[in-house]
Amino acid sequence: METENVARRKLRVCVATCNRADYSKLAPIMFGLKSQPELFELEVVVLGSHLIDDYGNTFRMIEQDEFDIGTKLHTIVRGEDEAAMVESVGLALVKLPDMLQRLAPDVLIVHGDRFDALALATAAALMNIRILHLEGGEVSGTIDDSIRHAISKLAHYHAVCTRSAERHLIAMCEDHSRILLAGCPSYDKLLSAHKRDDYADIIKAWLGDSVKEQDYIVALQHPVTTDIKNSIKIYELMLDALMSFNKKTLILFPNIDAGSKELVRVLRRKGVEQHPNFRAVKHVPFDQFIQLVAHAGCMVGNSSCGVREAGAFGTPVINLGTRQTGRETGENVLHVRDADTQNKIYHALELQFGKRYPCSKIYGDGNAVPRILKFLQSIDMSEPLQKTFCFPTVWECISQDIDHILEMQSALAVDLGGTNLRVAIVSMKGKLVKKYTQPNPKTFEERIEVILSMCKQAIADAVHQNCRVLGVGIGGGIIQHGELIHGSTFCAAELGHIMVALEGPECSCGSHGCIEAFASGLALQREAKRLHDEDLLLVEGMSVSNKEQVNAADLIHAAHLGNSKAEAVLHTAGTALGVGIVNILHTVNPSLVVLSGILAKHYEGPVCQVIRQRALSSARDIRVVTSDLEEPALLGAASMVLDYATRRTY
Numbered sequence: 123m124e125t126e127n128v129a130r131r132k133l134r135v136c137v138a139t140c141n142r143a144d145y146s147k148l149a150p151i152m153f154g155l156k157s158q159p160e161l162f163e164l165e166v167v168v169l170g171s172h173l174i175d176d177y178g179n180t181f182r183m184i185e186q187d188e189f190d191i192g193t194k195l196h197t198i199v200r201g202e203d204e205a206a207m208v209e210s211v212g213l214a215l216v217k218l219p220d221m222l223q224r225l226a227p228d229v230l231i232v233h234g235d236r237f238d239a240l241a242l243a244t245a246a247a248l249m250n251i252r253i254l255h256l257e258g259g260e261v262s263g264t265i266d267d268s269i270r271h272a273i274s275k276l277a278h279y280h281a282v283c284t285r286s287a288e289r290h291l292i293a294m295c296e297d298h299s300r301i302l303l304a305g306c307p308s309y310d311k312l313l314s315a316h317k318r319d320d321y322a323d324i325i326k327a328w329l330g331d332s333v334k335e336q337d338y339i340v341a342l343q344h345p346v347t348t349d350i351k352n353s354i355k356i357y358e359l360m361l362d363a364l365m366s367f368n369k370k371t372l373i374l375f376p377n378i379d380a381g382s383k384e385l386v387r388v389l390r391r392k393g394v395e396q397h398p399n400f401r402a403v404k405h406v407p408f409d410q411f412i413q414l415v416a417h418a419g420c421m422v423g424n425s426s427c428g429v430r431e432a433g434a435f436g437t438p439v440i441n442l443g444t445r446q447t448g449r450e451t452g453e454n455v456l457h458v459r460d461a462d463t464q465n466k467i468y469h470a471l472e473l474q475f476g477k478r479y480p481c482s483k484i485y486g487d488g489n490a491v492p493r494i495l496k497f498l499q500s501i502d503m504s505e506p507l508q509k510t511f512c513f514p515t516v517w518e519c520i521s522q523d524i525d526h527i528l529e530m531q532s533a534l535a536v537d538l539g540g541t542n543l544r545v546a547i548v549s550m551k552g553k554l555v556k557k558y559t560q561p562n563p564k565t566f567e568e569r570i571e572v573i574l575s576m577c578k579q580a581i582a583d584a585v586h587q588n589c590r591v592l593g594v595g596i597g598g599g600i601i602q603h604g605e606l607i608h609g610s611t612f613c614a615a616e617l618g619h620i621m622v623a624l625e626g627p628e629c630s631c632g633s634h635g636c637i638e639a640f641a642s643g644l645a646l647q648r649e650a651k652r653l654h655d656e657d658l659l660l661v662e663g664m665s666v667s668n669k670e671q672v673n674a675a676d677l678i679h680a681a682h683l684g685n686s687k688a689e690a691v692l693h694t695a696g697t698a699l700g701v702g703i704v705n706i707l708h709t710v711n712p713s714l715v716v717l718s719g720i721l722a723k724h725y726e727g728p729v730c731q732v733i734r735q736r737a738l739s740s741a742r743d744i745r746v747v748t749s750d751l752e753e754p755a756l757l758g759a760a761s762m763v764l765d766y767a768t769r770r771t772y
Contacts, residue, residue, distance in 0.1 A: 133498060134163045136227035140170030140238035141377065142180045143426070146408040147233050147256060150307040152189060154491040161499060165225050169195040169214065170238040171378045178405030193221050197238060202383040204347065207237050214241035222249050228503060229254055232277070235262075235270035243276040250507055253277040254498070257306070259287030259294070261448030262426070264346045278509055279501065281494050283430075283485045284450055295511040304493040309486030312412055312434040321413045328414060329401055333370050336419040336476055341373040343423040345381030346445050356443050356461045357385045360422065361392050363467035368399060369475065372414060375404045420475045422467075429455055433482035438474035442467065452482030530555070532589040533763035534580055535756040536573060538562075543569065545576040546753065547584050547591070548760035554753060555587055556580065562644075566630075595759040600710065618642065620702040640698035643721065646674035649691045653677070661685045678724060696728025700736070703729055707741040715746045718754035 137152050139145045155162040166189050171177040173196055184191060195217050199209040222230075222245060230246045232239045233256040246253050255277035258270060274280065274291060281304040282288050288303050322335065329338050343360055345353040364371050373394060376382040389395070395402045406414065415421055416435040421428050424445040432439050433452035441451070442461045451457075458470050530549050537544040543562050547555040558576045563569050584591050600607045600615045607614045618638035619631050626635030627645065639645055653659035654672045661683045666672055680688035703715060717725055730746050737744070751757055 132159075132161060132163045133501070133503075134165065134226070134228045135231060135498065136165040136167060136222075136225055136229070137231045138167040138169065138239075138242050139172065139184070139233075140236050140242075141172060142178065142183075142405055142408070143377070144233040144236065144239070145172070145180065145184065146308050147306065148231065149184075149187065149408070150310050150491045151231065151256075151494055153187075154495050156189070158495065162495075164189075165192050165227060166190060167193045167195065167221060167225075169197045170210075170236070171198060174198055174200075174378070176404065177375070177378060180405055183407055192225070195221065197241070198378065202378060202380060204380045207347070207380050211237050211241045214238060215245055218242065218245035219249065222246060222251060227251060229279075229498065229501065231256065232273060233257060235266040235273070237269060240269050240273055243273045247276040252279065252501065252507065254279040254281060254494075256281050257283055257287070259290040259301075260284070260450075261290065262446050264348050264445050266445075267448075278507070279497070281490075281497065283490075286450060292512075295513050297510055297512055302493060302497045304497070305486030305488075305490040306430065307486075307490045307494065308408075308431060309434060309483070310488050310491050311409070312431055313481075313483075313486075313488040315409070315412045315416060315435075318413060321417050324410050324413045325417060328372055328403070328406065328410070329370050335417045336478075338370040338372065338418055339364065339367075339471075339475070340415055340418045340421045341371055341423050342376075342421070342425040342427065343385070343442065344376045344425060344445065345379050345385055346424075346443060347380045349444070350381035350384065353381050353443070354384050354388060356424075357388050358392075359461060359464045359467055360442060361389065361394060362464045363471060364422070365392075365397070365399070366464070366468055367471045367475075369419065371400050372406075373400055373402050374406065375402065420471065420477075422471070430485050433479075433484060434486075436479040436481045438477045438479065440467070440470045440474055450484050452479065452484055454479035454482065530587070530589045531764070532584060532591050533595055533760040534577055534584075534591055535595055535759035535763075536577070537753075537755040537759065538569070538573075543572055543576065544756060545573070545580050546756045546760070547580055547587065547589055548757060548764075549589070550764055552757055552760075554756065555589060556583055557753070557756070595761070595763040600712075617702065617706065620705055622698045622701040622705075626698075637698055637702040641695040641721070641725065643674045643719075646677050646691065646695060646721070647672070650674060650677035650680075650688075653680075653687055653691070658687045659685065674721070692724060693728060696725045697732055699725050700729040700732025703746075704733060704737045704741075707733070707737055707744055711741060712744070715744055716749050717746065718749035718751065718758065722748040 135155055137148050139148050152164065152166065155164045168181045168184060168191050172181040173194060181191065181194065197210055197214040197217060199206045199213055218241060229252045230242065231254045232242045243253055253276060255273050258274035258277065258280045259282050260270065261267060271294065274294065274296065278300065280291055280296060280301045282291065282301060283306040285303060288301055291301050292298055325333055325335065341364060343357050376385045389402065394400045412431065415427065415432050415437055418437055420438045420440065421432050422440040422442065424442050426446060428439040428441055429446045429449045429451045433454055436454055439455045441455050441457045444459060447459065456470055456474050458466055461467055532547050532549050532555065535546045535548050542559050544557065544559050546557040549555055558580060560572050560576060563572060581591055619636045621633065621635045622637055623635035627639040628634050629636040629639035650659060650672045654666065659676065659680055660666065661680055663683055664680060666676060677688050677691060681692050726746060726748055733744060734742060
């Protein structure tokens, strides 16, 4: 009963917001959490530039949204330079532990790539609090990339906006089962925002009574912390171009990053605040801001809003500089990455102003919040807190763990031969520890029964051999860059079931015309029995005492003794295999083809002949060799298990 009660208690979720931008992404989630009090207990923490007058005291809009702010932390050290950013992170780390200890949340939600968020994630990770990171895995310019990826490594769970971001996190060795492809929470509001009837009133309130829809510009340019000098230059050029373009412009003050005070000095030196075409503001409430963006003639600057949110409305955007390099964008975005002249920016304004583009849903479909709330409900608080990373295959160093010293990591390999079924225990070093062989029965059911029986016996014997069996492997493989390709469901490289004839013998898979139906040991055994039943198999020098014992070896023997019928069967089998290999050459263009098994030496010549006759010139010079390995089929099957099961997981 106690376990049941723990499982049913509310999830205590702490949402920490640092600035106006991240609140636009967090607010929809906060509303969702607040609407389900039976499932969630919401704690709101406000810090960073929300609490600074120069940046609009934006904590007030959180209060206007009727959220109870449980904690306000003043964490910003003024200075707007690199040192101030570092000191702000340090100040936050001093203040956050008391707050986190007092609130004791089950999950902390942090957003994006700001230095404040890095402090939050660092403190929570060190205090063993689970972290859900929003919008990880994305790529952009500046130090933001490094901060975003650092937060992702600290976070236990991820809610991403795009498929590319999801793939980036997987490439960063994050656990796929803890990544949610949700979409951007702000899109839940954006995609219905253009339907508001009062947008004209909002435009008039911010830009004047005479300004009409699509006849004004929204400008928002932030400093690039890794190149402040160039940021200042681009900002000056942007302002000069906007003044020359002579359209009403709503310009927002930059964020609090290093270099922002220099940008503000430029803005004031050029008299922007007194210019009749400009309205300079520190903050616009998000619901009004998106109306202004949705109905603007153009948006210019380097804000992520331009490459993300503006696409939901098809608003033309001019992206200046490198701050958003790598972001996924819709066709509405025109990049001026090397914004080194006023003329370039002016020309971009001429090209973009007043256009409309198709609405883009790259960053969301309007259903992010329900997905995130469901994801939060699925978190198992009894799971170990320690993260695991899923690293790609690496060559292992010699292990000093006592279990590894005492045990031999092994695999069970299964070979479904035409005459015999074989199972082997294969060690990590490729040694056949023990092999089991049984005749291949006639029916499928009998074969499965024999295979299972041999596998059970092998597993029991493995214990006595001090072997730890990591898995069972059946089949062949394609090797790329020294690694086996497994496929999404471990079914890659079913090469035997490549179809080489529309009409052909029935295959064991149920289809017709597969390579295996022509060239496998079972296929040759079938043809040998057919010829023997028709008294066409035996030639001088051959004898078979019992027709049930006729197999592929008898067919090969007959062919070597000059039996034309047997020779024709082998020629057809070799041709079928060759045609299949030609298809593989044209698909994956390998550097080497290795034939293995007891039939390999009989097929090498016919396969090479088919390649010469039928392959494209670019693939005709491929090397075809036979394997010298002892029991290559068993070793190949074992390698599929050993390669995958010994991947490092921390």
